[in-house]
Amino acid sequence: MLQVIFTLDYEIHGNGDGSPLTLMVEPTRRLLDQFERHGARLTILADVAEILKFKDHVETNGHDTFHYHAIARQLQDAIRRGHDVQLHLHSSWFNARYDGTHWVQDWSEYNFAALPVHVMQAYVETGKQYLESLLQAVDPHYRCTGFRAANWSMQPSRNAMEVLQRNGITMESSVFKWGRRSGLVNFDYSDAPSALLPWRASFDDVCHQDSQSPIWEVPIYAERRWVGAFLSINRLYRAWLGRRHRLPRPAGQESAVARLPLQMNPAQKSGGWSEWLQRHSWKADFNQCTGRQLIRAINRAEHLAEGYPVDVVPFVLIGHSKLFTAANARSLEPFLRYAASQEKRFRFATFSDALSLLPGRG
DSSP states (O other): OEEEEEEEEEOSOTTSOSOHIIIIIHHHHHHHHHHHHHTOOEEEEEEHHHHHHHHHHHHHHSOOTTOHHHHHHHHHHHHHTTOEEEEEEOGGGTTOEEOSSSEEOOGGGOOGGGSOHHHHHHHHHHHHHHHHHHHTTTOTTOOOOEEEEGGGOOOSOHHHHHHHHHTTOOEEOOOOTTOEEOSSSOEEOTTOSOSSSOEEBOSSOTTSBOTTOSOEEOOBOEEEEOGGGGOOHHHHHHHHHHHHTOOOOOTTOOOSSOOOGGGOOTTOTTTTTHHHHSOEEEEOBTTTSOHHHHHHHHHHHHHHTTTOSSSOEEEEEEEEGGGOOHHHHHHHHHHHHHHHHOTTTEEEOOHHHHHHHSTTTO
């Protein structure tokens, strides 16, 4: 059986543009309502770094310009309704300042995995303490035990893994097999042992296995696909948004915006037209894939899970609140109906559910 785990990166645009009400609270409200009609559950990966800036703003200025109170209520309500909330961090927000018009982030701290270990420790500890303080008011048993790095930045791995262990984080979910980036963040997850099956992650490299590690890597499900598999209306919308809300481009570096095939420039010196002919990492992204694409993907994933030493295997999907549109909701419906109708094969779950079922954790 596969555990169908929807994970939502809960944040505004990466460059600081946009209203949290429009990009976080309202889309997530619609998503929670839609999921509950099908018995599905959501794991919200809350970007605590930016949420704390919205909190500081209202406490300092007396004006809830960035809808902090609505965000806090929504996270508490999600726990009350049986969903999950875990930690996501865009570290460039911790030193951000509002100039009266825009949020100006500290781009020198954009790459989470490259931060000094004492800075990383302070940020993860702050994020975990905030979530537990907020959410234990609703559920005294709540614990923050899951993590996803912003921009999937978990290489180099040593400092990040040590900090996660120190803070009681036992599940990490940034890796997607065959994923690669270079620029403001740098990683290569080609060596990940599986596109689906969790593994105890080595502190030296999150893509390597260590049977003694206390931290499980639960990867975002991915497949190696050619460019045609990336074609969808939702993905075109994502590419358009990426161009409208660009991140800064330091000299000599590419943009940190995910370089999907639909965003590639064939004239780039990095690969030119040959990049279009290669196969790339296609994530189970419920914003950008159609419901029918996801149905085919979960059926293929079911075969990969055969022979795994536990009866239930996590199938992790990723999405972003800022990308969840009405069109996205319609395209997702067939997958939700299909998963809900196959009770002997698929079960809706959260990160917290998955952790209890991993080998040696039950």
